Amino acid sequence: MARTKYIFVVGGVVSSLGKGIISASLAKLLQSRGFSVALQKLDPYINVDPGTLNPYEHGECYVTEDGAETDLDLGHYERFSNVPTSQANNVTTGSVYKTVIEKERKGDYLGHTVQVIPHITDEIKRRIKILGKTGKYDFVITEIGGTVGDIESLPYIETVRQMRWEMGRDCAVIHLTLVPYLAAAGELKTKPTQHSVKTLLESGVQPDIIVCRTERPLYNGLKDKIAKFCNVEPSSVIEARDAETIYEVPLMMREENLDTEILRKTMMPLDNSPDLQKWEEFLYKLKNPSDEVTIGLVGKYVELKDAYKSINESFVHASAANECKVNVKLIHSEHINKKNGAEILKGLNGILVAPGFGERGIEGKIEAIKFARENKIPFLGVCLGMQCAVIEFGRNVIGYKSAHSTEMNLDTKYPVIDLMEEQKKIKGMGGTMRLGKYPCKVKKSTNVYNIYQTLNVSERHRHRYEFNNEYLEEYENAGMTAAGINPNENLVEIMEIKDHPWFIGVQFHPEYKSTVAKPHPLFVDFVRATLENKKNYTV
Ligand code: GLN
Numbered sequence: 001m002a003r004t005k006y007i008f009v010v011g012g013v014v015s016s017l018g019k020g021i022i023s024a025s026l027a028k029l030l031q032s033r034g035f036s037v038a039l040q041k042l043d044p045y046i047n048v049d050p051g052t053l054n055p056y057e058h059g060e061c062y063v064t065e066d067g068a069e070t071d072l073d074l075g076h077y078e079r080f081s082n083v084p085t086s087q088a089n090n091v092t093t094g095s096v097y098k099t100v101i102e103k104e105r106k107g108d109y110l111g112h113t114v115q116v117i118p119h120i121t122d123e124i125k126r127r128i129k130i131l132g133k134t135g136k137y138d139f140v141i142t143e144i145g146g147t148v149g150d151i152e153s154l155p156y157i158e159t160v161r162q163m164r165w166e167m168g169r170d171c172a173v174i175h176l177t178l179v180p181y182l183a184a185a186g187e188l189k190t191k192p193t194q195h196s197v198k199t200l201l202e203s204g205v206q207p208d209i210i211v212c213r214t215e216r217p218l219y220n221g222l223k224d225k226i227a228k229f230c231n232v233e234p235s236s237v238i239e240a241r242d243a244e245t246i247y248e249v250p251l252m253m254r255e256e257n258l259d260t261e262i263l264r265k266t267m268m269p270l271d272n273s274p275d276l277q278k279w280e281e282f283l284y285k286l287k288n289p290s291d292e293v294t295i296g297l298v299g300k301y302v303e304l305k306d307a308y309k310s311i312n313e314s315f316v317h318a319s320a321a322n323e324c325k326v327n328v329k330l331i332h333s334e335h336i337n338k339k340n341g342a343e344i345l346k347g348l349n350g351i352l353v354a355p356g357f358g359e360r361g362i363e364g365k366i367e368a369i370k371f372a373r374e375n376k377i378p379f380l381g382v383c384l385g386m387q388c389a390v391i392e393f394g395r396n397v398i399g400y401k402s403a404h405s406t407e408m409n410l411d412t413k414y415p416v417i418d419l420m421e422e423q424k425k426i427k428g429m430g431g432t433m434r435l436g437k438y439p440c441k442v443k444k445s446t447n448v449y450n451i452y453q454t455l456n457v458s459e460r461h462r463h464r465y466e467f468n469n470e471y472l473e474e475y476e477n478a479g480m481t482a483a484g485i486n487p488n489e490n491l492v493e494i495m496e497i498k499d500h501p502w503f504i505g506v507q508f509h510p511e512y513k514s515t516v517a518k519p520h521p522l523f524v525d526f527v528r529a530t531l532e533n534k535k536n537y538t539v
Pocket residue numbers: 354355356357358382383384385407462463464465466
């Protein structure tokens with residue numbers, strides 16, 4: 001294999017322009033030409049990982065196979081490229097400094113002053129090259145969080161400058177900027193882009209390609225103007241118009257030749273043409289549904305659309321697979337109570353109760369589950385959602401009136417959800433949950449077996465509490481079955497109710513594994529069941 005090429009994606013003007021989607025789309029295009037690609041995110045905050053961040057701060061925390069708690073952009077990388085990411089694919093300033101400071105304490109720099117340049121930048125460089133050094137990838141695409149000009153991003157931009165200088169054509173820089181439309185002037189404005197490139201130049205980085213996020217087409221002459229002011233070729237100015245769905249962006253970038261520009265800049269062969277047939281089929285199904293359903297997503301972070309990113313995207317994948325539009329209705333669990341539950345939840349074809357932590361909104365989640373169970377509405381409980389289903393069943397079916405999780409009530413008489421044994425000695429909060437992939441043995445003659453069509457599955461986890469096995473017999477006698485068990489530790493992974501059209505709670509997070517190429521079977525079948533529910537619509 002030829003030397004790995006390093007592509008950097010840096011943002012300018014404002015945040016939230018979609019660097020993650022542009023990076024993932026480029027990866028998809030290069031893959032579709034037969035290249036192997038890894039995607040990586042560098043985050044300039046000082047948390048060692050985003051696991052300790054509230055979703056309001058940073059959206060969902062995404063979990064990789066190897067148990068890293070990472071930025072949600074890694075979810076996009078996997079959903080687009082279908083290649084699993086790992087700890088190495090997300091770097092934060094906190095993790096970089098941690099390594100350097102630990103080395104300093106060990107005496108690795110004995111006699112020297114430890115500085116941002118070269119010690120921090122060398123560590124960043126090492127983290128970027130880890131993926132390239134595996135020899136598995138033609139391209140490593142590294143997205144740099146934040147916006148050019150941020151104080152926090154400086155060491156990363158300096159690292160890009162050094163690598164571009166050292167590696168020449170083995171390296172290319174994409175700058176994603178905003179070209180705003182000023183309604184009063186009736187014009188698109190290039191000045192913010194010019195200023196942003198100037199800021200980048202002050203740090204010694206000349207972008208090779210400028211991707212312009214815009215609401216309207218860049219009219220004639222505008223690309224030339226940007227090219228002239230920013231020292232790039234006109235063909236290297238790429239229009240990135242707002243898209244109806246993020247899954248359209250790879251096709252839009254193909255139209256704009258983002259892939260060929262990158263191949264040209266990095267002296268890579270241009271002979272293969274991209275094969276995106278499967279992607280196009282997916283998009284066609286997504287955009288031409290023959291039916292639609294409404295699913296309630298009950299959670300406590302509903303004000304922020306990124307908080308349940310992977311769940312929402314899993315519904316998109318399942319929607320294409322079923323050729324059925326899924327309207328996800330976000331429902332605040334704190335707004336649901338015993339009196340208004342039926343009013344708020346009526347008309348839904350399915351209910352998903354979301355993952356989460358802590359007491360807030362718990363009783364609303366339990367009410368929503370009761371409603372789904374009693375009215376035979378398809379129900380999927382994810383992690384805390386499964387735990388709430390267990391509590392609800394304990395309270396309302398078995399008769400354990402005060403059943404609870406010890407996360408919410410330490411003194412409950414019926415601790416049906418309890419802290420895992422291995423968690424009892426742990427004091428620290430960062431990276432200490434049960435994280436990443438674990439095997440699950442599925443029981444035959446269960447609904448989940450019919451769905452997975454296999455006895456052995458592997459799913460990703462992020463939790464501290466588990467089903468308390470002391471109660472298992474009672475539950476199974478009352479009709480809630482442990483349909484999946486971790487074979488090594490005997491932990492309950494899946495609970496289902498037999499006497500219900502579709503009622504499944506999972507201790508793991510299926511949403512982390514759903515991709516365009518491989519929609520998750522649980523989500524696909526859940527949407528199928530909601531369609532079924534619509535046909536026999538009762539409440
Ligand atoms: N708070 C629960 C636990 O720690 C559930 C976590 C989750 O939903 N990810 O077990």
